[in-house]
Amino acid sequence: MSTRSISTMWTLMRRELWESPGAFKWAPITILGLTLFFIVFGLILGSRFDNEMAFTLDAIRQFADVPTDQKRLFVTGALFAVSGLFFQILLLVLLFYLSSCLYDERKDRSILFWKSLPVSDTMTVASKVLTACLLAPAIYLVIVVITQLIVLLIATVYGFMAGINPFTAFWLPASLPKLWSVMALGLLIQGLWLLPVYAWLVFCSSWAPRVPILVAVAVPAVISLLQHAWSLLSSFSMPELNVGLIILKRLGSGILPSNIGWRVESSGNNIDLADVEFSEELFMSFSNSLEYLARPEMWVGIGIALALLAGSIWFRRRATDT
Amino acid sequence: MSLTIHARDLKRYYGSNRAVDGIDLEIPSGRIVGLIGPNGAGKTTALKAILGLTGFDGQLEVLGRKPDKDRDELMEDVCFIADVAVLPRWARVWQVIEMTERLHPRFSRERCMHYLKNTKVKQNTKVKALSKGMVVQLHLALVMAIDAKLLVLDEPTLGLDILFRKRFYSNLLNEYFDEERTILITTHQVEEVEHILTDLLFIKDGKLVLNATMDAVHERYREVMVKPDHVEEARAMNPIHERVLFGRHIFLFDGGDIARLKEIGELHRPSVADLFVALMGEEYENGESTEEAA
Numbered sequence: 262m263s264t265r266s267i268s269t270m271w272t273l274m275r276r277e278l279w280e281s282p283g284a285f286k287w288a289p290i291t292i293l294g295l296t297l298f299f300i301v302f303g304l305i306l307g308s309r310f311d312n313e314m315a316f317t318l319d320a321i322r323q324f325a326d327v328p329t330d331q332k333r334l335f336v337t338g339a340l341f342a343v344s345g346l347f348f349q350i351l352l353l354v355l356l357f358y359l360s361s362c363l364y365d366e367r368k369d370r371s372i373l374f375w376k377s378l379p380v381s382d383t384m385t386v387a388s389k390v391l392t393a394c395l396l397a398p399a400i401y402l403v404i405v406v407i408t409q410l411i412v413l414l415i416a417t418v419y420g421f422m423a424g425i426n427p428f429t430a431f432w433l434p435a436s437l438p439k440l441w442s443v444m445a446l447g448l449l450i451q452g453l454w455l456l457p458v459y460a461w462l463v464f465c466s467s468w469a470p471r472v473p474i475l476v477a478v479a480v481p482a483v484i485s486l487l488q489h490a491w492s493l494l495s496s497f498s499m500p501e502l503n504v505g506l507i508i509l510k511r512l513g514s515g516i517l518p519s520n521i522g523w524r525v526e527s528s529g530n531n532i533d534l535a536d537v538e539f540s541e542e543l544f545m546s547f548s549n550s551l552e553y554l555a556r557p558e559m560w561v562g563i564g565i566a567l568a569l570l571a572g573s574i575w576f577r578r579r580a581t582d583t
Numbered sequence: 584m585s586l587t588i589h590a591r592d593l594k595r596y597y598g599s600n601r602a603v604d605g606i607d608l609e610i611p612s613g614r615i616v617g618l619i620g621p622n623g624a625g626k627t628t629a630l631k632a633i634l635g636l637t638g639f640d641g642q643l644e645v646l647g648r649k650p651d652k653d654r655d656e657l658m659e660d661v662c663f664i665a666d667v668a669v670l671p672r673w674a675r676v677w678q679v680i681e682m683t684e685r686l687h688p689r690f691s692r693e694r695c696m697h698y699l700k701n702t703k704v705k706q707n708t709k710v711k712a713l714s715k716g717m718v719v720q721l722h723l724a725l726v727m728a729i730d731a732k733l734l735v736l737d738e739p740t741l742g743l744d745i746l747f748r749k750r751f752y753s754n755l756l757n758e759y760f761d762e763e764r765t766i767l768i769t770t771h772q773v774e775e776v777e778h779i780l781t782d783l784l785f786i787k788d789g790k791l792v793l794n795a796t797m798d799a800v801h802e803r804y805r806e807v808m809v810k811p812d813h814v815e816e817a818r819a820m821n822p823i824h825e826r827v828l829f830g831r832h833i834f835l836f837d838g839g840d841i842a843r844l845k846e847i848g849e850l851h852r853p854s855v856a857d858l859f860v861a862l863m864g865e866e867y868e869n870g871e872s873t874e875e876a877a
Binding site (some may be wrong): 276373374382 | 673
C-alpha cells in the first residue's frame with residue numbers, strides 16, 4: 262500500500278469515529294463511569310457496615326500473605342472481569358454499526374458526496390471493516406486499560422491503609438503487560454473469528470432497501486426455520502447443520518470476553534465444574550486465542566467473509582441515491 | 584485536441600424506460616455546456632453515467648477514462664454537485680473541509696476558506712444545522728477549491744435566492760473558469776445561465792435534440808417580431824414556432840433569408856428559453872390540442 266492509500270484509509274476510519282461518537286467514544290466512557298461508580302459505591306456501602314474498615318483491611322492483609330499464584334489468579338481475574346462489560350458492549354455496538362454502515366449514506370444521499378471524492382469502493386468498504394476489527398477494539402482496549410489502572414490505584418490506596426506493600430500485593434500479580442497483550446491478541450483474533458458475521462452485516466447494509474439489521478437477522482432466521490421445517494417433515498429429526506445455530510454459536514463462542522480455557526460442549530449434559538482446574542491460565546493465555554487460528558471453521562469463515570465483502574463492494578459501486 | 588467528454592451511442596435503459604437512448608457527444612476542454620431538458624428527459628441519468636455513478640451501454644470516455652470502471656481515479660479531475668444538498672448531515676463544517684482536504688489531492692484549503700469568508704457558514708456548526716443556502720455555499724466552496732478539469736453541476740442553485748444565484752454564476756465565470764476547464768450545467772433556470780454558456784445541448788426522451796455552440800445557435804435561429812400586416816406572410820415561411828405577446832406575433836425561424844425577415848419585422852436573438860419551448864414544446868402543444876378536440 263502506498264503512503265497515500267494509508268493516509269486515505271486513516272482518514273476514512275477517523276470519519277467513522279466522527280460519524281458515530283456515541284458508539285466509539287461515549288459508550289465506553291459511560292461504561293468506565295458506571296464501573297467506577299459501582300466500585301466506589303460498593304466500597305462506601307461496605308465501609309458503613311465495617312467499623313473503621315477493620316474487616317476490609319484485615320482481609321487485605323491476609324490477601325498479601327497468600328501464595329503468589331493465587332494472588333495472580335485473583336488480581337488478573339478481577340481485572341478481566343472489569344473488562345467483560347466493555348467487550349460485550351463493543352460487540353453489540355459493532356453489530357449495529359456494521360449493519361448501518363453502507364445504508365445510512367444511501368438513505369441521506371450523502372453517498373453522492375462520498376462518491377465525488379477520489380476514493381474507491383473497495384477502500385470505503387475496507388475502512389468500515391477495519392474500523393470494526395481494529396480501531397474500535399483499540400479504543401475500547403485503551404479505555405479498559407484506563408479503568409484497570411484506576412481500579413489498581415484504588416486498591417493501592419487501600420493497600421497503604423492496610424499497611425501492606427501494594428506493589429507486591431496488586432501491581433506485580435496483575436502482570437499488566439501480559440494481561441494487556443492477551444486482551445489485544447484476543448481482540449485481534451476475535452475480529453477474524455467474527456469476520457463472517459461482520460461481513461454479512463456489511464453485505465446486508467450495502468443493498469437492503471430499509472432497516473438492514475432486520476434484514477440481516479431475518480434472512481438467516483427464515484432459512485433456519487425452513488431448514489427445521491423441512492427436516493422435521495422429511496425425516497422427523499432436527500437438522501444436522503443449521504445456519505441460524507451456526508451463527509449464534511459463533512457469536513457465543515467469540516473470544517472475548519469469554520476467552521476462558523475450558524470448553525463446554527453445547528450438547529453435553531454433564532458439566533462438572535469440579536474438573537476445571539482454576540488457575541490464571543484459564544484466561545491469561547495466548548494459546549487460548551491462538552488455538553482459534555488452527556480451527557478449520559476459522560478459515561472457512563474468513564473465506565465466506567471475503568466473498569460477502571466482494572459482494573458489498575459490487576453493490577457499493579452500483580449504489581446511488583435512488 | 585483532447586476531449587473532455589467523448590460519448591458514442593451512449594445508452595441507459597431501465598427496463599423498457601429508455602432514460603438515455605443513444606447520445607453522441609464530443610465536448611472539448613474550455614467550454615461551459617448547458618444540458619437542458621424537461622423533467623424525465625434523461626439529464627440526470629446522462630450525468631450519472633458521465634460521473635461513473637451508473638452503468639451504461641455504448642462508448643463513453645471522460646478525460647480519457649472509463650467512468651464506470653475508474654470512478655475513483657476520475658474523481659481526481661472531476662467535481663460534481665448533485666441537485667440536492669448531499670453533504671453528510673452529521674458532520675461539522677471543519678470536519679467536511681478536513682476530510683475533503685485529506686481525501687482529495689487537488690483540494691486547496693486556502694481557496695475554500697476564501698470562498699467561505701463572505702458567508703455565514705461557521706466552522707463548528709453541524710451541516711444539519713445550516714440553512715439550505717448555506718449548505719450549498721459550503722458545497723460550492725469545497726468544489727471550487729478543487730483544481731478539477733471537469734465540473735458537473737446538476738441544478739446547483741435550486742431553491743436559492745436570486746442574489747446568491749447571481750453571485751454564484753459570476754464567481755464561477757470570473758474566478759473558476761478558464762480554458763483548461765470544462766463546466767457542464769443542468770438547470771431549469773435557463774435565463775440565468777444562457778449568458779455564460781458556450782455550448783447548448785437539448786435533450787428530450789433520452790435523445791439529443793440540439794447539440795451546438797451558442798454562436799452556431801445564434802447564427803441559425805432567428806426570432807422575428809412581425810408587423811401585424813405581415814403575419815400571414817411569415818406563417819408561409821415555415822417558422823418553427825409562433826407565439827403572441829401583447830398582440831404582437833413573434834416567430835422563430837430555423838435559418839431563413841435574413842434580408843427577407845428584416846423586411847417583415849424586427850430581428851432578435853432568440854432566448855434559450857424560447858428556443859427550448861419551440862424545439863421541445865410541440866409535443867405538449869399537440870397534446871393540448873388533441874385534448875381540446877376530444
